[in-house]
Amino acid sequence: MDVDLGKLFFCGFDDFNEEAREVIQKYRPAGVLIYPGVLSKEYLFLDFMNFLSRNGRFIVSSDHEGGQLEVLKYVPSFPGNLAAGKVDPVFTGRYCEMAGRIMNTLGFNMVFAPVLDLLSEKGSAVVDLRSFGSDPEVVASHGMEACMGYFKGGVIPCIKHFPGHGKTADDSHYLLPTVNASFEELWREDLLPFRRIFQSRVKTAVMTAHVKYPAVDDLPATLSKKLITEVLREKLNFKGLVLSDAMEMKAISENFSVEEAVRFFIEAGGNMILLDNFRDLPVYYESLKKLIEDGSIERGKVERSIKIVDEYLSALENRFNSGLIAEVAERAIECTRMRKELLGREVVLLVPSNKNLSPADTTGDDYDLIPEVAKRFFKVRDVIRYDIEAGPDDVDGELIFDFVVNASKNEQVLQAHLSLPSDRTIYFIIRNPFDAKFFPGRSVVITHSTKPISVYKSFQHLLGRCS
Amino acid sequence: MDVDLGKLFFCGFDDFNEEAREVIQKYRPAGVLIYPGVLSKEYLFLDFMNFLSRNGRFIVSSDHEGGQLEVLKYVPSFPGNLAAGKVDPVFTGRYCEMAGRIMNTLGFNMVFAPVLDLLSEKGSAVVDLRSFGSDPEVVASHGMEACMGYFKGGVIPCIKHFPGHGKTADDSHYLLPTVNASFEELWREDLLPFRRIFQSRVKTAVMTAHVKYPAVDDLPATLSKKLITEVLREKLNFKGLVLSDAMEMKAISENFSVEEAVRFFIEAGGNMILLDNFRDLPVYYESLKKLIEDGSIERGKVERSIKIVDEYLSALENRFNSGLIAEVAERAIECTRMRKELLGREVVLLVPSNKNLSPADTTGDDYDLIPEVAKRFFKVRDVIRYDIEAGPDDVDGELIFDFVVNASKNEQVLQAHLSLPSDRTIYFIIRNPFDAKFFPGRSVVITHSTKPISVYKSFQHLLGRCS
Numbered sequence: 001m002d003v004d005l006g007k008l009f010f011c012g013f014d015d016f017n018e019e020a021r022e023v024i025q026k027y028r029p030a031g032v033l034i035y036p037g038v039l040s041k042e043y044l045f046l047d048f049m050n051f052l053s054r055n056g057r058f059i060v061s062s063d064h065e066g067g068q069l070e071v072l073k074y075v076p077s078f079p080g081n082l083a084a085g086k087v088d089p090v091f092t093g094r095y096c097e098m099a100g101r102i103m104n105t106l107g108f109n110m111v112f113a114p115v116l117d118l119l120s121e122k123g124s125a126v127v128d129l130r131s132f133g134s135d136p137e138v139v140a141s142h143g144m145e146a147c148m149g150y151f152k153g154g155v156i157p158c159i160k161h162f163p164g165h166g167k168t169a170d171d172s173h174y175l176l177p178t179v180n181a182s183f184e185e186l187w188r189e190d191l192l193p194f195r196r197i198f199q200s201r202v203k204t205a206v207m208t209a210h211v212k213y214p215a216v217d218d219l220p221a222t223l224s225k226k227l228i229t230e231v232l233r234e235k236l237n238f239k240g241l242v243l244s245d246a247m248e249m250k251a252i253s254e255n256f257s258v259e260e261a262v263r264f265f266i267e268a269g270g271n272m273i274l275l276d277n278f279r280d281l282p283v284y285y286e287s288l289k290k291l292i293e294d295g296s297i298e299r300g301k302v303e304r305s306i307k308i309v310d311e312y313l314s315a316l317e318n319r320f321n322s323g324l325i326a327e328v329a330e331r332a333i334e335c336t337r338m339r340k341e342l343l344g345r346e347v348v349l350l351v352p353s354n355k356n357l358s359p360a361d362t363t364g365d366d367y368d369l370i371p372e373v374a375k376r377f378f379k380v381r382d383v384i385r386y387d388i389e390a391g392p393d394d395v396d397g398e399l400i401f402d403f404v405v406n407a408s409k410n411e412q413v414l415q416a417h418l419s420l421p422s423d424r425t426i427y428f429i430i431r432n433p434f435d436a437k438f439f440p441g442r443s444v445v446i447t448h449s450t451k452p453i454s455v456y457k458s459f460q461h462l463l464g465r466c467s
Numbered sequence: 468m469d470v471d472l473g474k475l476f477f478c479g480f481d482d483f484n485e486e487a488r489e490v491i492q493k494y495r496p497a498g499v500l501i502y503p504g505v506l507s508k509e510y511l512f513l514d515f516m517n518f519l520s521r522n523g524r525f526i527v528s529s530d531h532e533g534g535q536l537e538v539l540k541y542v543p544s545f546p547g548n549l550a551a552g553k554v555d556p557v558f559t560g561r562y563c564e565m566a567g568r569i570m571n572t573l574g575f576n577m578v579f580a581p582v583l584d585l586l587s588e589k590g591s592a593v594v595d596l597r598s599f600g601s602d603p604e605v606v607a608s609h610g611m612e613a614c615m616g617y618f619k620g621g622v623i624p625c626i627k628h629f630p631g632h633g634k635t636a637d638d639s640h641y642l643l644p645t646v647n648a649s650f651e652e653l654w655r656e657d658l659l660p661f662r663r664i665f666q667s668r669v670k671t672a673v674m675t676a677h678v679k680y681p682a683v684d685d686l687p688a689t690l691s692k693k694l695i696t697e698v699l700r701e702k703l704n705f706k707g708l709v710l711s712d713a714m715e716m717k718a719i720s721e722n723f724s725v726e727e728a729v730r731f732f733i734e735a736g737g738n739m740i741l742l743d744n745f746r747d748l749p750v751y752y753e754s755l756k757k758l759i760e761d762g763s764i765e766r767g768k769v770e771r772s773i774k775i776v777d778e779y780l781s782a783l784e785n786r787f788n789s790g791l792i793a794e795v796a797e798r799a800i801e802c803t804r805m806r807k808e809l810l811g812r813e814v815v816l817l818v819p820s821n822k823n824l825s826p827a828d829t830t831g832d833d834y835d836l837i838p839e840v841a842k843r844f845f846k847v848r849d850v851i852r853y854d855i856e857a858g859p860d861d862v863d864g865e866l867i868f869d870f871v872v873n874a875s876k877n878e879q880v881l882q883a884h885l886s887l888p889s890d891r892t893i894y895f896i897i898r899n900p901f902d903a904k905f906f907p908g909r910s911v912v913i914t915h916s917t918k919p920i921s922v923y924k925s926f927q928h929l930l931g932r933c934s
Binding site: 042045046063067068069070071073074075076077078079080082083084085086087091094095097098101102105106121128129130171173320322324325327328329331332334358359360361362363431432433434447448449450451452453454 | 509512513530534535536537538540541542543544545546547549550551552553554558561562564565568569572573588595596597638640787789791792794795796798799801825826827828829830873898899900901914915916917918919920921
């Protein structure tokens with residue numbers, strides 16, 4: 001059973017590096033939430049997607065809600081739920097189907113949306129534009145269309161924040177908010193959108209709120225058996241996947257120990273623990289393991305959760321995965337020999353300038369990104385931009401990476417490249433593959449591409465990290 | 468017949484403004500090519516897509532090839548054809564299906580790709596990384612997978628540049644290149660990928676090369692009856708849509724008059740004239756009209772072309788259109804009264820600073836873009852960034868646009884907004900809609916959104932340009 005405990009975790013990744021690879025391969029969290037730290041470096045995102053597709057099955061999610069919270073440049077920016085709530089819900093459904101279709105095409109199969117919280121006049125900054133409005137009926141009809149749209153588009157919606165985060169002005173990122181409404185009021189208002197969506201039987205997951213509802217329980221919803229088991233499971237008959245909101249948020253982490261948070265959530269009937277930071281997974285994982293071993297958490301509860309997670313994992317097969325782009329970059333590279341010992345070494349980069357490109361050429365930005373990519377593997381001592389029409393000047397350095405563009409078209413340019421110290425220079429042929437034969441006996445890497453993903457993969461090749 | 472002549476034109480749009488609207492509505496070009504000038508301002512792109520969806524049917528294309536030429540941020544960057552040509556063609560097909568699916572979801576139904584030109588050692592900068600390689604068989608198999616992938620994804624591929632642009636080191640953007648190969652050589656090499664794709668009967672359009680092949684004809688392929696009618700139509704049996712490359716490219720425009728270019732292309736058997744710049748359409752349109760009227764172009768040829776274009780137009784129905792996002796933005800806006808007379812007026816903008824946002828809030832960039840959007844309609848005299856927690860300082864100006872964020876949460880902030888001169892200030896409530904009731908009797912526009920598309924639409928509303 002030990003090996004399956006990762007199924008109870010959903011982890012956020014703000015980077016994709018060796019540490020992330022190790023955490024995933026060791027603990028095998030079933031859920032992966034991809035953050036801007038990865039998304040803003042597309043080569044990392046594509047490599048991450050490729051890694052995931054090679055390492056089994058994952059629920060891959062984004063918190064791209066559209067509107068106030070947008071993290072995917074691939075989905076056109078949306079006015080947001082508050083604006084959507086002012087128009088026909090049919091538009092909401094069409095937008096969510098469009099967004100879902102793009103996410104699905106990239107390799108996502110879940111989205112942490114739509115927000116079903118009601119907007120109240122004293123509403124918090126956390127809800128604000130993310131709400132479809134104040135009227136429970138309006139939120140219900142838009143929320144329903146949103147869920148159906150996302151599902152048709154190819155991602156499972158995770159509705160949030162159960163049972164409703166709208167009636168508080170406080171932000172659970174910073175403290176534990178309280179909602180002083182009666183259960184009847186919650187049922188009539190905040191819970192209405194959830195009730196409607198469950199009745200429709202469209203497939204969703206549910207994320208719990210880190211908010212306290214004293215009329216129901218003294219524990220926050222995330223940790224409350226009354227709210228998760230009695231209300232959500234029994235009264236509302238929801239059989240699907242229940243996620244916590246991120247456990248590191250101060251509402252939980254400053255009021256409960258890791259052990260308490262894990263035990264209360266699983267005992268309350270929750271299935272997957274969301275962690276903002278994948279680096280926290282070992283601590284939470286060991287805590288869960290210990291709690292099961294010492295009998296503080298019922299084995300049956302864990303087994304039922306694993307079954308639910310498995311059911312979502314198998315419902316979610318993706319035909320598409322943008323990781324194939326990293327695969328193409330990797331396979332297209334030719335490298336004369338591996339040099340594992342170069343990892344972390346000090347290097348001087350000779351990078352072409354991005355002037356005088358043809359109108360059918362948008363690769364200038366690619367050259368600009370080479371130093372950033374190199375810094376992931378090497379200590380970059382200096383970056384020298386050289387003119388493609390003249391070739392690089394003489395340069396000093398213990399290790400030189402020369403990024404060669406169309407050198408063989410001009411004898412003088414070729415000589416400039418060749419006069420670099422042959423024992424300390426590695427040539428990256430990033431454009432014209434015919435250049436390669438003019439560098440006999442030199443260390444050469446041919447990428448067949450100027451793109452950051454190809455440059456990134458060429459470093460991995462050089463360092464012996466490609467398969 | 469006059470009204471249908473627009474069907475013979477495919478126009479590039481580097482902006483979407485009143486002029487573009489007028490050209491489209493007056494001349495009704497059937498083809499629309501969207502350039503970075505529009506794509507880099509997403510609010511323009513979404514509004515353009517919405518305009519197109521409201522104005523009939525268009526072939527909407529992008530020249531996003533993946534690799535060397537990429538213009539859509541919505542499609543993840545690809546290493547490019549040269550790298551793809553080094554790996555299994557199955558990856559090429561999968562990438563193109565993915566790219567096509569995203570384009571289709573946005574509202575595109577054609578893509579000016581794949582490039583089928585062969586890479587030669589003396590290959591030009593125009594082909595370069597855009598080629599699948601030097602081996603005609605490799606280019607054919609990748610080209611075929613690419614076409615099938617795009618089509619499955621939902622966009623019709625337009626293969627280029629017929630009969631092959633690879634055997635020249637010159638760039639037809641700047642001059643008219645010549646390829647001195649025999650027809651047998653062209654047939655065996657450059658034409659092989661085209662032949663294979665036509666045999667497979669996958670639906671494509673064809674773009675012609677502005678290149679001269681003296682072994683076949685003294686005219687460039689774009690203007691050559693021998694190449695378009697005798698080779699492409701008769702020998703290769705291609706019945707589909709034939710586009711010229713952009714007629715403003717120097718290869719054509721410096722060697723032929725507008726009349727010659729139009730007459731030769733249509734007489735040669737071409738169907739749609741591609742114009743780089745929509746502002747050139749009136750001249751080319753009038754020239755075509757005159758040539759038909761004076762009998763220099765056969766009416767039958769024009770009618771056949773219109774039939775082919777109609778057939779592609781009806782093959783291309785899109786279920787998705789990102790223009791719906793502009794529609795939502797527009798419909799969500801509430802505006803107290805229109806002020807048409809404000810167009811082009813000098814204005815001072817009070818824009819919130821983007822500090823202290825919640826972790827679930829990525830709207831800071833939206834505020835930064837307000838001045839750029841405003842400049843499309845007004846003369847922006849000054850932009851003052853104010854602290855959301857303090858409200859704006861007193862400000863002088865004949866016309867003031869105050870972008871209000873959560874003013875009613877704090878009495879002092881509200882007073883700061885209210886003390887602006889009431890006769891010269893228009894309040895844009897871009898966040899908390901409850902703010903609106905605290906500005907009785909003032910000019911107020913409520914957007915329910917901070918997004919550039921919503922701010923853009925709010926200006927259009929104010930100026931009486933929304934329906």
